Amino acid sequence: MSEHETINITLKVWRQNGPEDSGRFETIPVADVDTHSSFLEMLDFLNEKLILEDKEPIEFDNDCREGICGTCGIMVNGIPHGHGKGMTVCQLHMREFDDGDTIVVEPFRARAYKVIQDLMVDRSPLEKIIQAGGYISVNTGGAPDGNAVPVAQEKSEEAMDAAACIGCGACVASCPNASAMLFVSAKVSQFALLPQGRAEANTRVLSMLQEMDACGFGNCTNHRVCEAACPKEVSITHIARFNREFLKASLFGRMPMGE
Amino acid sequence: MNGYITFLFSSSIGKKLLMAVTGLCLIGFLAMHLLGNTMAYAGATAFNDYAKKLHSLEPYFTVFNIGLLTIGLVHILIGVILFFENLRARPRKYEVFKNPGGMTFGSRTMPYTGILILIFVIMHLLKFTFVDKSVIPIYQQMAATFANPGWVLMYVVAMVIVAFHISHGFWSLFQTFGINHPRYTPLIMRLGLVVTLVIGIGFGILPVYLLIIA
Numbered sequence: 001m002s003e004h005e006t007i008n009i010t011l012k013v014w015r016q017n018g019p020e021d022s023g024r025f026e027t028i029p030v031a032d033v034d035t036h037s038s039f040l041e042m043l044d045f046l047n048e049k050l051i052l053e054d055k056e057p058i059e060f061d062n063d064c065r066e067g068i069c070g071t072c073g074i075m076v077n078g079i080p081h082g083h084g085k086g087m088t089v090c091q092l093h094m095r096e097f098d099d100g101d102t103i104v105v106e107p108f109r110a111r112a113y114k115v116i117q118d119l120m121v122d123r124s125p126l127e128k129i130i131q132a133g134g135y136i137s138v139n140t141g142g143a144p145d146g147n148a149v150p151v152a153q154e155k156s157e158e159a160m161d162a163a164a165c166i167g168c169g170a171c172v173a174s175c176p177n178a179s180a181m182l183f184v185s186a187k188v189s190q191f192a193l194l195p196q197g198r199a200e201a202n203t204r205v206l207s208m209l210q211e212m213d214a215c216g217f218g219n220c221t222n223h224r225v226c227e228a229a230c231p232k233e234v235s236i237t238h239i240a241r242f243n244r245e246f247l248k249a250s251l252f253g254r255m256p257m258g259e
Numbered sequence: 260m261n262g263y264i265t266f267l268f269s270s271s272i273g274k275k276l277l278m279a280v281t282g283l284c285l286i287g288f289l290a291m292h293l294l295g296n297t298m299a300y301a302g303a304t305a306f307n308d309y310a311k312k313l314h315s316l317e318p319y320f321t322v323f324n325i326g327l328l329t330i331g332l333v334h335i336l337i338g339v340i341l342f343f344e345n346l347r348a349r350p351r352k353y354e355v356f357k358n359p360g361g362m363t364f365g366s367r368t369m370p371y372t373g374i375l376i377l378i379f380v381i382m383h384l385l386k387f388t389f390v391d392k393s394v395i396p397i398y399q400q401m402a403a404t405f406a407n408p409g410w411v412l413m414y415v416v417a418m419v420i421v422a423f424h425i426s427h428g429f430w431s432l433f434q435t436f437g438i439n440h441p442r443y444t445p446l447i448m449r450l451g452l453v454v455t456l457v458i459g460i461g462f463g464i465l466p467v468y469l470l471i472i473a
């Protein structure tokens with residue numbers, strides 16, 4: 001934590017010109033970083049400088065910059081989104097660092113995530129898993145009557161906690177096995193807990209699991225790192241529910257589509 | 260139907276469930292083995308009689324052993340498959356990787372402690388199972404082995420390794436079965452620590468005891 005208004009840091013940042021490039025680390029000193037700026041703003045300032053010097057700016061994903069969209073995601077000193085608890089890298093501030101720090105910046109790494117350029121990775125396998133079953137097939141019509149389908153308070157709270165997942169994919173990045181279980185389990189949970197989601201529960205869990213495995217994510221070994229790294233602090237109790245839903249579905253379910 | 264069953268068992272959660280079921284059976288076996296070992300404190304005659312009685316319980320004895328072997332082989336085979344799949348899931352390692360919380364020494368070393376246990380089990384079987392017990396009874400062979408501090412040290416180290424494997428495995432298998440509850444999970448973790456210590460110390464103390472009385 002820095003008390004200063006500005007600090008000088010050194011970035012050791014991953015540079016990769018495209019998916020086929022083998023990539024390398026580049027060490028870039030960054031002087032006079034405003035400690036009130038966010039981590040991504042620091043990268044913006046650096047990029048402006050790089051452009052003025054006729055150099056390639058560092059590519060990184062971002063959108064809302066307020067921790068709600070899940071577009072950003074970078075490894076900062078070996079932790080997805082940096083070391084702050086329950087925050088995205090767009091919410092990480094430079095005052096968290098000290099003058100003279102060297103910060104290692106890497107893209108999220110997994111076989112399922114292809115690096116597009118520098119720190120920008122293709123996280124579309126997560127979308128594919130959603131397409132495989134992360135929805136309910138009902139005609140929603142107009143706004144339904146609030147209490148037409150009763151839902152217990154604890155259930156709705158838990159479903160909301162699961163739905164807090166912004167799909168940034170930090171769980172995969174942090175997992176020593178590059179497993180996507182926390183993400184998929186949150187998406188399975190948010191439907192499994194609610195009556196509207198029960199109808200397709202069995203096919204959903206099997207289809208999403210099948211897609212998850214097909215995308216090349218690793219297997220969960222219950223390290224619990226994902227839970228600690230998740231910017232929305234999604235709990236691994238959802239992974240346990242995913243496992244339960246799998247058990248239920250394997251007994252009563254049918255083969256997912258595509259086989 | 261065939262494809263469905265294959266899909267279930269080859270899926271990542273299916274494999275994990277096989278690990279958990281077989282792991283639980285192996286812990287159950289260790290509990291029985293530990294109970295049996297306590298006969299050694301009753302002396303040579305009691306232990307030798309117990310061993311003879313156990314081996315005379317045919318056909319149950321053979322059926323049990325084949326079952327245990329199968330369970331062990333499934334656990335090892337799937338464990339190895341998971342290990343390589345997980346290695347492959349991140350072909351390029353991080354330059355810097357930090358544990359933001361959660362990972363333990365036990366969880367990090369599961370495949371390695373597993374392989375070391377396998378090596379130990381093979382050695383242990385060669386030492387005490389596949390030997391001629393008609394001339395020198397098993398208690399006397401055991402006592403002779405553990406009169407040597409080298410063997411005692413080796414067994415104690417092996418039990419520490421088993422303890423680390425269980426320190427993660429016990430809690431982990433409940434999670435894999437889908438049992439995770441804000442109230443009970445901390446209890447399960449504490450129980451896991453107790454099981455770890457009972458198994459580690461319980462098995463480790465016998466060679467030390469035999470060395471002392473030798």
Ligand code: HEM
Nearest residue numbers: 221278279282285286338369370373374377428431432435
């Ligand atoms: C013989 C050699 C052994 C090997 C190679 C081995 C390997 C492994 C591996 C790699 C895992 C992690 C699997 C995963 O997290 O998905 C594991 C889990 C486990 N092992 Fe072993 N193991 C061996 C022996 C044992 C023994 C003797 C026991 C019994 C005490 C045991 C109990 C467990 C348990 C309870 C788990 C947790 C299952 C889960 O997370 O669902 N293992 N083993």
Ligand code: FES
Nearest residue numbers: 063065070072090
């Ligand atoms: S940019 Fe939207 S969460 Fe960070």
